[in-house]
Amino acid sequence: QQSGYLSILVDNGPQSIATMEAWAEAYKAMNPDVTIDIEVRPGGGEGDNIVKTRLATGAMADVFSYNSGSLFQAINPTQNLLPLTDEAFQDGVQDSFKSVVSAGGEVYGAPFAPAMGGGIFYNKPIYEELGLEIPTTWDEFMANNEAIKEAGKVAVIQTYADTWTSQLFVLSDFYNVLAEEPDFAEKFTANEAKFATTPAALRGFEKLQEVAEAGYFNADFGAATYADGVRMIAMGEGAHYPMLTFAVGAIAETAPDYLDDVGFFAQPGDSAENNGLTTWMPDSVYVAANTASPDLAKDFVAFIASPEGCDVRNEAVGATGPYMVAGCELPADVPPSVSDMLPYFQEGGQNAPALEFLSPVKGPALEQILVEVGTGSRDAASAAALYDEDVRKQAQQLGLEGW
Amino acid sequence: MKKRTSILGGAAAIAATFVVFVIPFIFIILMAFKDRQQSALRDFSLPTGFHFWENVVEVVKTRNWMMITAFINSSIITVVSVTLLVIFAAMVGYVLARRKTRWNGLIEFLVLAGLMVPPAVVPTIWLLQGLQLFGTLHGMILIEVAYNLPFSIILYRAFVATIPRDLDEAAIIDGARPLDVFFRIVLPLLWPVTVTNIVVQSVGIFNDFTNPLYYLPGNANATVQLTLYNFQSQFSTAYNLLFTNILLITIPPLLVFMFFNRQIVAGMTAGAVKG
Amino acid sequence: MSASTMAGSPNRAETRAIKRSPYPGWFFTPAAIIYSVLFLVPTFASLYFSLTRWTLFDSEFIGLENFAQFLREPFLIKGLINTVIYAAVTSGLKVVVGLLLAVMLTSQIVGRGYLRSVIFFPVLVSTVGVGITFTVLMHPTQGMINETLALFGIAGPGWLTDPNLALYSVALVDVWKGVGLATVIYIAGLVAIPQDYYEAARIDGATPWQNFWYVTLPLCRPATSTVITLSFIGGLRTFDLIWAMTKGGPGFASDTIASVIYKQYQAGFYGLSTAGNVVLFILIALLVVPLTMFLNRKQGHE
Amino acid sequence: MAGLELRQLRKSYGKVEVIKGVDLTIEHGEFVVFVGPSGCGKSTLLRMIAGLEDITGGELVIGDKVVNAVEPRDRGIAMVFQSYALYPHMTVYDNVGFGLKLARTPKEVRDQKIREAARILQMEHLLDRKPSQLSGGQRQRVAIGRAIVRQPEVFLFDEPLSNLDAALRVDMRMEISKLHSELDATMIYVTHDQVEAMTLADKIVVLDGGVVQQVGSPIELYKHPANLFVAGFIGSPKMNFVEVNADKIVGETVHVSGPDVVGVPVALPAGKVHPGDKLTLGVRPHDLVVAPSGAIVGRVGLVERLGNETIVNLELPSGASWLAVLDGDQALKRGESLALDVDPAKALLFDANGLAVAAG
Amino acid sequence: MAGLELRQLRKSYGKVEVIKGVDLTIEHGEFVVFVGPSGCGKSTLLRMIAGLEDITGGELVIGDKVVNAVEPRDRGIAMVFQSYALYPHMTVYDNVGFGLKLARTPKEVRDQKIREAARILQMEHLLDRKPSQLSGGQRQRVAIGRAIVRQPEVFLFDEPLSNLDAALRVDMRMEISKLHSELDATMIYVTHDQVEAMTLADKIVVLDGGVVQQVGSPIELYKHPANLFVAGFIGSPKMNFVEVNADKIVGETVHVSGPDVVGVPVALPAGKVHPGDKLTLGVRPHDLVVAPSGAIVGRVGLVERLGNETIVNLELPSGASWLAVLDGDQALKRGESLALDVDPAKALLFDANGLAVAAG
Numbered sequence A: 001q002q003s004g005y006l007s008i009l010v011d012n013g014p015q016s017i018a019t020m021e022a023w024a025e026a027y028k029a030m031n032p033d034v035t036i037d038i039e040v041r042p043g044g045g046e047g048d049n050i051v052k053t054r055l056a057t058g059a060m061a062d063v064f065s066y067n068s069g070s071l072f073q074a075i076n077p078t079q080n081l082l083p084l085t086d087e088a089f090q091d092g093v094q095d096s097f098k099s100v101v102s103a104g105g106e107v108y109g110a111p112f113a114p115a116m117g118g119g120i121f122y123n124k125p126i127y128e129e130l131g132l133e134i135p136t137t138w139d140e141f142m143a144n145n146e147a148i149k150e151a152g153k154v155a156v157i158q159t160y161a162d163t164w165t166s167q168l169f170v171l172s173d174f175y176n177v178l179a180e181e182p183d184f185a186e187k188f189t190a191n192e193a194k195f196a197t198t199p200a201a202l203r204g205f206e207k208l209q210e211v212a213e214a215g216y217f218n219a220d221f222g223a224a225t226y227a228d229g230v231r232m233i234a235m236g237e238g239a240h241y242p243m244l245t246f247a248v249g250a251i252a253e254t255a256p257d258y259l260d261d262v263g264f265f266a267q268p269g270d271s272a273e274n275n276g277l278t279t280w281m282p283d284s285v286y287v288a289a290n291t292a293s294p295d296l297a298k299d300f301v302a303f304i305a306s307p308e309g310c311d312v313r314n315e316a317v318g319a320t321g322p323y324m325v326a327g328c329e330l331p332a333d334v335p336p337s338v339s340d341m342l343p344y345f346q347e348g349g350q351n352a353p354a355l356e357f358l359s360p361v362k363g364p365a366l367e368q369i370l371v372e373v374g375t376g377s378r379d380a381a382s383a384a385a386l387y388d389e390d391v392r393k394q395a396q397q398l399g400l401e402g403w
Numbered sequence B: 001m002k003k004r005t006s007i008l009g010g011a012a013a014i015a016a017t018f019v020v021f022v023i024p025f026i027f028i029i030l031m032a033f034k035d036r037q038q039s040a041l042r043d044f045s046l047p048t049g050f051h052f053w054e055n056v057v058e059v060v061k062t063r064n065w066m067m068i069t070a071f072i073n074s075s076i077i078t079v080v081s082v083t084l085l086v087i088f089a090a091m092v093g094y095v096l097a098r099r100k101t102r103w104n105g106l107i108e109f110l111v112l113a114g115l116m117v118p119p120a121v122v123p124t125i126w127l128l129q130g131l132q133l134f135g136t137l138h139g140m141i142l143i144e145v146a147y148n149l150p151f152s153i154i155l156y157r158a159f160v161a162t163i164p165r166d167l168d169e170a171a172i173i174d175g176a177r178p179l180d181v182f183f184r185i186v187l188p189l190l191w192p193v194t195v196t197n198i199v200v201q202s203v204g205i206f207n208d209f210t211n212p213l214y215y216l217p218g219n220a221n222a223t224v225q226l227t228l229y230n231f232q233s234q235f236s237t238a239y240n241l242l243f244t245n246i247l248l249i250t251i252p253p254l255l256v257f258m259f260f261n262r263q264i265v266a267g268m269t270a271g272a273v274k275g
Numbered sequence C: 001m002s003a004s005t006m007a008g009s010p011n012r013a014e015t016r017a018i019k020r021s022p023y024p025g026w027f028f029t030p031a032a033i034i035y036s037v038l039f040l041v042p043t044f045a046s047l048y049f050s051l052t053r054w055t056l057f058d059s060e061f062i063g064l065e066n067f068a069q070f071l072r073e074p075f076l077i078k079g080l081i082n083t084v085i086y087a088a089v090t091s092g093l094k095v096v097v098g099l100l101l102a103v104m105l106t107s108q109i110v111g112r113g114y115l116r117s118v119i120f121f122p123v124l125v126s127t128v129g130v131g132i133t134f135t136v137l138m139h140p141t142q143g144m145i146n147e148t149l150a151l152f153g154i155a156g157p158g159w160l161t162d163p164n165l166a167l168y169s170v171a172l173v174d175v176w177k178g179v180g181l182a183t184v185i186y187i188a189g190l191v192a193i194p195q196d197y198y199e200a201a202r203i204d205g206a207t208p209w210q211n212f213w214y215v216t217l218p219l220c221r222p223a224t225s226t227v228i229t230l231s232f233i234g235g236l237r238t239f240d241l242i243w244a245m246t247k248g249g250p251g252f253a254s255d256t257i258a259s260v261i262y263k264q265y266q267a268g269f270y271g272l273s274t275a276g277n278v279v280l281f282i283l284i285a286l287l288v289v290p291l292t293m294f295l296n297r298k299q300g301h302e
Numbered sequence D, E: 001m002a003g004l005e006l007r008q009l010r011k012s013y014g015k016v017e018v019i020k021g022v023d024l025t026i027e028h029g030e031f032v033v034f035v036g037p038s039g040c041g042k043s044t045l046l047r048m049i050a051g052l053e054d055i056t057g058g059e060l061v062i063g064d065k066v067v068n069a070v071e072p073r074d075r076g077i078a079m080v081f082q083s084y085a086l087y088p089h090m091t092v093y094d095n096v097g098f099g100l101k102l103a104r105t106p107k108e109v110r111d112q113k114i115r116e117a118a119r120i121l122q123m124e125h126l127l128d129r130k131p132s133q134l135s136g137g138q139r140q141r142v143a144i145g146r147a148i149v150r151q152p153e154v155f156l157f158d159e160p161l162s163n164l165d166a167a168l169r170v171d172m173r174m175e176i177s178k179l180h181s182e183l184d185a186t187m188i189y190v191t192h193d194q195v196e197a198m199t200l201a202d203k204i205v206v207l208d209g210g211v212v213q214q215v216g217s218p219i220e221l222y223k224h225p226a227n228l229f230v231a232g233f234i235g236s237p238k239m240n241f242v243e244v245n246a247d248k249i250v251g252e253t254v255h256v257s258g259p260d261v262v263g264v265p266v267a268l269p270a271g272k273v274h275p276g277d278k279l280t281l282g283v284r285p286h287d288l289v290v291a292p293s294g295a296i297v298g299r300v301g302l303v304e305r306l307g308n309e310t311i312v313n314l315e316l317p318s319g320a321s322w323l324a325v326l327d328g329d330q331a332l333k334r335g336e337s338l339a340l341d342v343d344p345a346k347a348l349l350f351d352a353n354g355l356a357v358a359a360g
């Protein structure tokens, strides 16, 4: 039985708010003397700034959600966060997750959501109608696209009104990069490998260019939004939508009746044998170093990272992917897009973390550069070169060695 | 004859403004009447069902009636800071326009700088914390005053010239102290400018977004624009609720505008001086 | 008594110093305190950070490197040109349209209250709402604008997706949103013009147009200078609408200096973006200070 | 041709009726002066003629067109405003030349006309100043300049010389008079200066309370005022009045008496009054002469010595006080008794309604 | 006590010097009138005394304090502005009462004073109006009202009656005169009206071009002007001038002749002029009388018949023109020849520098 007051800062993704509210309710039901106050912040870069500003000025809420991986490193965890290494619940958390929320030998976070994959959503009815197979190589994928286009349908959905969606072809290709250049991430961090000069890395840019040049996009790809993309893939207005698997939640929300029409596969590489998924570690919850009630905060975080927490989440927003906590089960009736993803995570499946979990280096302008590639105003090679420039600036700002 | 042209002109103007200004507005209203699925299409279509009331209820109830708190907070911040702004800015604008000294150039530059330089957030928070004002409505009010002073000063400064200096002189001869001249003669005659200031600043402050986000953390301190975050995020947006919310938070400033708009009347200085 | 027997300039200077102006300096005090403490001091403090690599948590002094870096930004020149175009287009249109609307709205026109409210309404709507509304209306295929054009057989352009057009489209929306503000300022300016001058001009034989050109325009100079100053600086600095509508895109086509800086800030390059702000400030000052001096100089009468 | 006709012209501000039905005909080329007490409606009438005030009722004809709904610029008028209304953002030069500029007069012609006007108005050295840098009288002259350069068909002057010194005023009066005869324009002129009214006018219109009291040539109004108001208003100092009764009538002379006067003879055609009638006797201060045997006797009050004449305030027995303007510089002592007499032909009588008992 | 002393007071606007060193002493309780041509600096001087203009040079003493650096509200003055400067957003009532309100006069006292002033100024019915709803003369009266309710030690009036009709002006003149004697206040008064100046002033100050030309009592200035400027300025119509040479001197009489006059005798103490001296002869129009044998002969030009007197424009042989004001209504025909004479004691002579050849 805990008592006291807890403030929480959560980003404004509807699933985030809903999940956190559900957790808070459940937790308060167990501990009636606890008051919980949930505050919402924007996501994206603005959200990063809020979090950093509030941490830097000592005005952070007791518990907050934030990215893991390189963005986590940028908030100075050793100074600003309360270590959770020795908490009991960490025993159940997967090591792969712990590694992306650790700094200076301490673990600071607990998973906020299931893991995600970056790949390609596809519309099952279209595949059935045209008798298509799930592609395992890029060439098969392009052949499928051609067939779809021939059938007078939109092969690939792009939604550049929300520029961040343009990055998927490149980011989800990272499994394939690692397959060819296993040490790309280290070299990249050390300024020894470049996108422009590493053929495997350049492929992601080229793939986007190929798709664009083949004219597979929806007509209004420049003006469509992420919400449009979600709707289109669900309702069969387009056959493929490269996206992160959290989009399942959005589909469930805006087009629940079509949830079963959407499937998912990893972005294919050039060889069929080595077909694997680029994965994203979920966001994490952290406890601020200067919290007034550390014990309560830790207890609440432990609750989140418990099987009960997972159940509450399943109840509130449904399942969107495999959990990072031992004992958490997915319900039996997960939508196909989720079940399609699970094999990549299971024994014998192939997956690799996205670049941002292996390297702190990520240029901020990637999305704009890729929009240029997608709209045909820049070719892959120069885009990759421009991105390398952008990366250099970021690395310098981080003060990394060797830049 | 005059009448006819004014009616014709009025009709033409009404038609033109309808196209340019009202149609986008209708879009906003229509969105507020739709359900989530339809609103996600974001098209210019009639709502398939009447969901306005549901939307309103949901918007208002979301996150523990956050909207209500937000309205109260925003209103307090707006009323107090606009009052301070008007008085302080008018005082500065008045003296700046009336008294020519060699400092004027510098002062005007500093004022302009307030418009040209974006505020430095983190040092300001440190400062507010030092002053024990961080995260309080008082602090927020002072921040709004500081950030919006330049705009009001520039407006007043330019308009003080329209009040004949003879009136200051007459009041001075009548035994008025500087504060009397200012509050009894100049400020009343600047009423149209004050109205403009009130309208513009209250809209700006009521709708302020970034500043409360940084300087006024805490759920109890929510302001109206922050309520938009409840329905809009990078990854998913409930457009019907977002637009209902936009519509709801637009109403108070609109009422303020309609009330004050009527107060802008011509001929404030008529009959004052000869020549 | 001694003062009156002593003649000469030192004495005069002294008496002049004693005489208090009817426009006392202490009128500045309340504003000056709030403004300096909460704005000027933090701003000057932040100047230091433009010379550092700054993560908000700690900073490392790196001299002028940030400035060098900022000036190497690949799209700086493009952004600079865009910034000036954007500011000039928006402030120019706001002045012209705002003035014309204000003239119309101060005349005895029917439906005046309605018109005033309608024109001011966009000012009230949050930028987010405006951004969404117009991205919808300007949608290249389903947008109402292009659908209407299609009725006349015109294939409408991709307002926001055509790189050559996006900036201007946003500028137009900015004018749509901001012209109400310019209009209220102009209305205040117009009602301050004594009716006498119009009467004199009518007697002198002025047509309505001449009336406008020779009387209204010069006499609402306070309003004009305010609107120009405010909207020009605003235009040089804004990014919120650009952000809401195009995020500087497609690609980098509608990036302005302010949006470039904002992106750096979003990316967490705090020192760099502070340096960018210093550069932007200098740029704005170079354009605006001569402009305001010009506007104020011409205010010679009265 | 630019004659004017006012037909039952009326003007109200809300409930206040300011002009209450004015009928007036002004011939082309006539010089008409409006006089009347402060606030009687002179400026309002002028502004209605100019087209600056809406006409509440009646018709205004200029030339032979009803112009009620015609714009000021199409009425062919120029006006000097009582409040000047100089354009504050223009120099004197531009203020004066503005009307010409609007009429697209060529630059040289304009320049020449402006300089000519400036010469007439003795303000050549002020042409580059802004109105705010001028003295009151200088502003007024700019206002006149603005009107006279335009040479319209009708001039409207609203107290154009009120802030000028005597010498300048005489000069300006002459110039306006010259302008009038040169241009053959119709002029309507408001003034409070009796001398101006008398010397300039072909016709004087006396207004009071928004009603025309009398219209006529200056000398007619002076000699034969239609009523008490006109009698009192025209002539300075004011005519002296006293209530009297008709005593007896001897041929064409009526003898009247009252509390302050005894048996003053007044020339009057027979049959106009009857003995016992209640009347008012009016005598102009200038028409009183010192006469030891005079019918009017009083005590000397305030004495004003102007040099060429002396103004005496005479306290009459009833407590009323009369003014007398005596020729030359007379050293009268306060309190001494003084007897005055009046020429019967110059004394006037008014009936109980205030209307003149006509001598004609 | 509120006497004033001006010591070498100077004022420049940029390079334009407007007041060029004025020395003047005004006793407590005195009524001083400033006269001078338009633009000569009267208003400026008044505004300097009020403290509204910075003093460029010299000293201003009120009571016995140098007040150059004293604020207007501490100088104990009230002022009527030439431009009225009414508070446009206040009613007449509030305009008049504003000064009292600032001085925290109790409400009843204030009310009573305002109503008293309104009564004096005949504007009781206007108290609820805003200035924009008033006629020119009504506004001017409000401006006066605002000054007189305050009863300060020094009153400054800048052409306070210029827009009032004659009758009202006479009344107001009386009221101001009464106020002066009741309050025992010092009054400084600017006017262009000669009658006002003459009747109100204890002392007249004649200004020209920012320089004091003469200071003296009205009658002194009229009879003994210090120079040609004052002689020409004081008295209406203007004094006639002609250039002459001294012919011969007989006792205390000088005979002067010129192109237009022959042998006009002028009374003058011996020794002041010598035969052959170049002089200017000045004769007031009022001092000319019709005399068939008169020394001044000309042709009748314009004739203005005012009723009580007749103004004749006489064309002299050289082409110069003189004015004569003749008593009564005289029917003179244009073009006929007229001979006039002048009393030797009333003719004046001025030397080559324009200074009067003093008769004293």
Ligand SMILES: Nc1ncnc2c1ncn2[C@@H]1O[C@H](COP(=O)(O)OP(=O)(O)OP(=O)(O)O)[C@@H](O)[C@H]1O
Pocket (backbone or CB within 6 Å): D132, D133, D134, D135, D136, D137, D138, D163, E013, E016, E018, E036, E037, E038, E039, E040, E041, E042, E043, E044, E045, E082
């Ligand atoms: N701001 C100024 N700049 C330059 N000259 C000025 C300024 N203000 C006034 N003057 C000049 O100073 C002189 C004196 O002005 P002032 O108002 O004192 O005249 P005044 O004697 O009151 O004349 P009036 O009888 O016409 O009112 C005038 O010639 C005027 O043109």
Ligand SMILES: Nc1ncnc2c1ncn2[C@@H]1O[C@H](COP(=O)(O)OP(=O)(O)OP(=O)(O)O)[C@@H](O)[C@H]1O
Pocket (backbone or CB within 6 Å): D013, D016, D018, D036, D037, D038, D039, D040, D041, D042, D043, D044, D045, D082, E132, E133, E134, E135, E136, E137, E138, E163, E165
């Ligand atoms: N807007 C108004 N509302 C009400 N009454 C008004 C308004 N304007 C003028 N008046 C009144 O109308 C009357 C006539 O004014 P007008 O200006 O014509 O007088 P005037 O004869 O020119 O007087 P003055 O000689 O004082 O200039 C005045 O009594 C005035 O108070």
Ligand SMILES: [Mg+2]
Pocket (backbone or CB within 6 Å): D042, D043, D044, D082, D158, E135, E136, E137
């Ligand atoms: Mg008038």
Ligand SMILES: [Mg+2]
Pocket (backbone or CB within 6 Å): D135, D136, D137, E042, E043, E044, E082, E158
């Ligand atoms: Mg003056």
